[in-house]
Amino acid sequence: MRTERVSGVALALLAAAVLEECWRLRLPLGTLANPGPAYMPALLAAALLVSGVLIVALGRDAATLGAAGWAEWRHTAAILGACAFVALALERLGYRLTMALACAFLLSVVERKGLVPTALFAAGMAAGTHYLFDTVLRVQLPRGLFGF
Amino acid sequence: MLETLGNLGLGFSVALSPPILFYAFVGCLVGTLVGVLPGVGPLAGISLLLPATFGLDATRAIVMLAGIYYGAMYGGSTTSILMRIPGEAASVMTCIDGYAMARKGRGGAALAIAGVGSYIAGTVSVIGLMLLAPPLAAFALRFGPPEYLALLLLGLLVLAYMRSGSMVKSLAMAAFGLLLGMVGIDQMSGYFRFAYGVVELGDGLGVVPVAVGLFGVAEILATAGQLAPPSVIRPKLRELLPSRQEWRESAAPIGRGTVLGFLIGILPGSAHIISSFVSYAVEKRLSKHREQFGHGAVAGVAGPESANNAAASGAMVPMLALGVPSGPIPAVMLAALMVHGVSPGPLLIQQQPALFWGFIASMYVGNVVLLILNLPLVGLFVNILRVPYPYLYPAILVFSILGVYAVNGSVVDVWIMVIMGVLGWLLRKLDFETAPIVLGVVLAPMIELSLRQSLAMSDGRYGIFVQRPIAAVLLAVGVTLVLLNLYSFARRGSDWRTRIALAEKGEESP
Numbered sequence: 001m002r003t004e005r006v007s008g009v010a011l012a013l014l015a016a017a018v019l020e021e022c023w024r025l026r027l028p029l030g031t032l033a034n035p036g037p038a039y040m041p042a043l044l045a046a047a048l049l050v051s052g053v054l055i056v057a058l059g060r061d062a063a064t065l066g067a068a069g070w071a072e073w074r075h076t077a078a079i080l081g082a083c084a085f086v087a088l089a090l091e092r093l094g095y096r097l098t099m100a101l102a103c104a105f106l107l108s109v110v111e112r113k114g115l116v117p118t119a120l121f122a123a124g125m126a127a128g129t130h131y132l133f134d135t136v137l138r139v140q141l142p143r144g145l146f147g148f
Numbered sequence: 149m150l151e152t153l154g155n156l157g158l159g160f161s162v163a164l165s166p167p168i169l170f171y172a173f174v175g176c177l178v179g180t181l182v183g184v185l186p187g188v189g190p191l192a193g194i195s196l197l198l199p200a201t202f203g204l205d206a207t208r209a210i211v212m213l214a215g216i217y218y219g220a221m222y223g224g225s226t227t228s229i230l231m232r233i234p235g236e237a238a239s240v241m242t243c244i245d246g247y248a249m250a251r252k253g254r255g256g257a258a259l260a261i262a263g264v265g266s267y268i269a270g271t272v273s274v275i276g277l278m279l280l281a282p283p284l285a286a287f288a289l290r291f292g293p294p295e296y297l298a299l300l301l302l303g304l305l306v307l308a309y310m311r312s313g314s315m316v317k318s319l320a321m322a323a324f325g326l327l328l329g330m331v332g333i334d335q336m337s338g339y340f341r342f343a344y345g346v347v348e349l350g351d352g353l354g355v356v357p358v359a360v361g362l363f364g365v366a367e368i369l370a371t372a373g374q375l376a377p378p379s380v381i382r383p384k385l386r387e388l389l390p391s392r393q394e395w396r397e398s399a400a401p402i403g404r405g406t407v408l409g410f411l412i413g414i415l416p417g418s419a420h421i422i423s424s425f426v427s428y429a430v431e432k433r434l435s436k437h438r439e440q441f442g443h444g445a446v447a448g449v450a451g452p453e454s455a456n457n458a459a460a461s462g463a464m465v466p467m468l469a470l471g472v473p474s475g476p477i478p479a480v481m482l483a484a485l486m487v488h489g490v491s492p493g494p495l496l497i498q499q500q501p502a503l504f505w506g507f508i509a510s511m512y513v514g515n516v517v518l519l520i521l522n523l524p525l526v527g528l529f530v531n532i533l534r535v536p537y538p539y540l541y542p543a544i545l546v547f548s549i550l551g552v553y554a555v556n557g558s559v560v561d562v563w564i565m566v567i568m569g570v571l572g573w574l575l576r577k578l579d580f581e582t583a584p585i586v587l588g589v590v591l592a593p594m595i596e597l598s599l600r601q602s603l604a605m606s607d608g609r610y611g612i613f614v615q616r617p618i619a620a621v622l623l624a625v626g627v628t629l630v631l632l633n634l635y636s637f638a639r640r641g642s643d644w645r646t647r648i649a650l651a652e653k654g655e656e657s658p
Binding site: 003004006007011014018021025027028031032033034035036037038040041044045047048051052054055058062068069070072075076079080082083084086087090091099102103106107111121125126129133137138139140141142 | 199200202203314316319320323324326327330339341342365368370371372538541542543545546553554557559562563573575577578579580592595596599608610
């Protein structure tokens with residue numbers, strides 16, 4: 001599997017999905033002289049489709065997918081998990097608790113740091129950024145069920 | 149000329165007021181930190197700090213954000229010279245000869261030459277910005293929707309052409325970015341497009357979550373799990389003074405880098421990156437001692453560092469005068485101005501002279517601040533790199549989430565950032581540029597509106613784009629670029645873009 005082949009096919013599939021969505025959502029295409037709301041998306045999807053096909057066609061000598069190097073995938077998955085947790089919990093648990101838990105997870109579970117540095121970093125980061133943005137810069141941050 | 153000087157006087161009366169000086173200083177300081185930290189480039193830095201400007205007026209906000217931009221250009225050289233790690237992409241070329249100088253014990257001199265070169269380039273290019281932006285804005289008053297459409301399309305084509313590597317891949321990313329920009333309510337018909345019942349998507353995808361995801365989060369995902377921080381060469385303060393020979397060798401490269409950087413900066417593309425590569429190549433070609441390049445040539449530091457700072461100012465010309473961003477960083481700055489109710493474009497200079505000239509004057513002040521900040525405090529900035537990465541990346545992640553959430557107070561933006569982060573990480577692995585995506589997201593609504601307004605003006609005839617001279621010339625230039633690329637492909641030779649792509653990967657020097 002070559003990187004260019006995979007990416008070209010992915011782009012072409014995405015373009016096909018956009019075209020299908022334009023049709024499924026019944027967005028009017030309009031005419032060449034009077035474009036409708038689906039005109040530009042369809043035009044761009046067509047351009048993407050052509051690009052995808054060209055990338056596949058020209059990518060015979062590209063590197064293999066394995067050569068791209070995926071060694072960091074465990075860290076990547078854990079960080080993404082932490083981000084997803086923040087997105088889900090931010091408005092439920094509040095900013096400070098959510099950030100403290102996410103930082104604690106990253107430091108203790110992912111980076112295997114000790115309890116004390118983890119707790120200090122997580123609490124300091126959550127409270128410090130909250131003070132800076134919410135109190136000093138007046139950017140309103142969410143408070144959760146527990147009031148913080 | 150007298151009018152310009154009068155306006156500049158107005159600008160300095162704004163820029164030298166204590167609050168503006170303070171925000172210029174904060175912007176420069178944060179920008180230097182952003183430049184020093186590998187992976188957090190000026191784009192992510194500006195995006196992260198955008199919410200912090202919401203409580204400020206437009207002048208203070210733009211002064212601070214611009215300070216971050218050119219501060220990052222200064223800061224990026226520090227890690228390049230002392231650690232051989234480019235703090236941001238424009239400093240890649242400085243790594244080669246800057247680090248070689250540091251290993252010979254001339255690290256302090258390299259930092260001083262980079263700092264002084266950046267200062268001269270920054271200051272001279274602000275003069276260029278000051279002289280060029282007003283007449284360009286006056287000319288742009290003749291632009292109607294067809295001219296704007298042609299200009300925007302030309303911008304995307306030049307961006308794709310100027311990127312290192314494949315133009316097809318860059319155009320595919322631009323098309324993808326434009327498609328992302330189609331999400332939300334259609335301005336002309338009111339139809340919801342690709343929103344899937346998510347009310348927050350009605351206004352479209354914000355440029356901040358897209359930029360932070362593609363540049364900030366993707367970098368964290370790619371570099372997570374790295375081991376101990378690399379060693380740092382620490383120069384002493386007394387070593388900062390270059391010798392007379394080094395000053396002599398750096399004078400002409402600084403001059404050439406300034407002119408080259410400013411001119412490339414005006415063009416669409418990641419100008420600050422391209423300008424440093426082009427400057428390095430030019431210096432190497434003009435040098436009588438080519439064999440010194442790669443082994444500590446002074447010109448290899450002075451030229452690229454001057455060029456990337458000059459390009460940062462050059463990039464402001466189309467943004468301020470035409471309201472058209474030439475790359476992802478001006479695009480985020482444009483979005484920042486719009487958040488503050490300011491619409492950059494031909495009328496900005498007439499309608500908001502205090503903001504425009506205050507901004508220009510603040511750039512002069514900012515360059516002085518950066519020179520003072522960077523040379524004596526270099527040891528302090530380098531110490532930041534001693535913070536272990538396992539502590540650094542959660543902190544950057546917290547600021548990323550915070551910055552993105554604070555723009556609209558919406559968790560949907562955090563999700564968009566996460567998705568863009570994964571996408572950016574994957575696209576890097578597959579060797580795609582992500583900058584055209586950000587520009588596409590910003591330009592999509594403008595392109596669509598200009599196209600439909602142009603067709604409404606001409607009763608649906610596409611001939612309007614070739615009948616109007618300015619639009620026709622702009623489109624002709626765009627078509628020429630595509631043909632040039634096809635010609636280069638047909639010859640199957642490696643042109644300058646291929647060589648830059650190889651140099652970025654460390655496989656060849658340009």
